[in-house]
Amino acid sequence: MRVLSLIIISLFIITACKKPEAPEFDRSALLTHMANVEIKPALIEFTEDLVQLSDAVTVFESATSFDNLTALRTAFNNAYLQFEAIKMYDFGPAANNGIKTSMNTYPTDPTKINANITSGSYSLSAVSNVDAIGFPALDYLLFDGDDIDVLNRFAVDPDAENAMTYLAALIAKMNLDFAPVSSEWNTGYTETFIAANGTDIGSSVSLLYNELVKDLELLKNAKIGIPAGFFSGGETFVTYVEGYYSAESKALALANITALKTVFTGGDGIGFDDYMNFVDETEDLPLAASEITAQFDICYTKIAALGNPLSTDIPLNSDGFNDAFQEIKKLVAYAKTDIPTALGVLITFSDTDGD
Numbered sequence: 001m002r003v004l005s006l007i008i009i010s011l012f013i014i015t016a017c018k019k020p021e022a023p024e025f026d027r028s029a030l031l032t033h034m035a036n037v038e039i040k041p042a043l044i045e046f047t048e049d050l051v052q053l054s055d056a057v058t059v060f061e062s063a064t065s066f067d068n069l070t071a072l073r074t075a076f077n078n079a080y081l082q083f084e085a086i087k088m089y090d091f092g093p094a095a096n097n098g099i100k101t102s103m104n105t106y107p108t109d110p111t112k113i114n115a116n117i118t119s120g121s122y123s124l125s126a127v128s129n130v131d132a133i134g135f136p137a138l139d140y141l142l143f144d145g146d147d148i149d150v151l152n153r154f155a156v157d158p159d160a161e162n163a164m165t166y167l168a169a170l171i172a173k174m175n176l177d178f179a180p181v182s183s184e185w186n187t188g189y190t191e192t193f194i195a196a197n198g199t200d201i202g203s204s205v206s207l208l209y210n211e212l213v214k215d216l217e218l219l220k221n222a223k224i225g226i227p228a229g230f231f232s233g234g235e236t237f238v239t240y241v242e243g244y245y246s247a248e249s250k251a252l253a254l255a256n257i258t259a260l261k262t263v264f265t266g267g268d269g270i271g272f273d274d275y276m277n278f279v280d281e282t283e284d285l286p287l288a289a290s291e292i293t294a295q296f297d298i299c300y301t302k303i304a305a306l307g308n309p310l311s312t313d314i315p316l317n318s319d320g321f322n323d324a325f326q327e328i329k330k331l332v333a334y335a336k337t338d339i340p341t342a343l344g345v346l347i348t349f350s351d352t353d354g355d
Helices: 002-017 027-062 066-083 099-103 110-119 127-132 134-143 147-155 160-195 204-225 249-265 272-283 289-304 318-336 338-343
Strands: none
Touching (some): 027 272, 099 160, 110 127, 134 147, 147 160, 204 318, 204 338, 249 272, 249 289, 272 289, 272 338, 289 318
């Protein structure tokens, strides 16, 4: 009896000394908000933009006029800007359908595009044509040259009929490729996304965060650093900017940094910043979420201060581009160190530029 009493007392002491489990951040709430309020509506809007782009090319085919070209260009610009709001969701359905690569590999290759048009024989799904499709190819076809040049490309030039066929085929491919993405998000993937609410590799938090960082790297390198010569000893490559022919490079960069900030903050809802604030209450993080949000705003301001188009401003404004590059680089450093430490996620991709 005495032994039993000692066992009971010991168990009571052990139980009494056991610390209560610390509360965990509600990652399911974050994923639910991101899926239903940020990701799916953005995907739907992009789908609608692609449909409008397709409709605009149909009208342009029926009457190759300046007014119809203007409407087609507007539809193109709207879709391209909206693409900046969805391209960082490059996991699950988007990754499975190769959306980011097929729709926005730049710089495009005009020689290859023209060769395809002249021959009239090509496979737009071939790996060899990855730099002759998507938005960059449309950017070239719809904006290279003056208005008369562009109209002639599709109306009176020797390969005009082939050029129109190529234009329509590019847009049809984009619609076809993207159709499964919104569909899958609405037929099961949303539930899969929300259910994977851990922080391990392959979890939705990890996938979403890693694609945020990866896209931030692309902003720093592809949109700013490479064209401005920061990876080539000062030799600039102005034709490498995104949206080179349409001169929309600055607008695309601003749309991109705005969308990336939305992923971090969750817009008006729950986001990674709330996750960091939750952790900060108990662990006293070295960098507050508000400082990272402020750094997004600094990056936006530095990009907004650049001349438009970026390709024209690069030779004239080295200091301005360096300022923008350095501020984005600082944000990338935060994104690769302070934030993942707070969230408990691993960066699962590698780069070679030292950030």
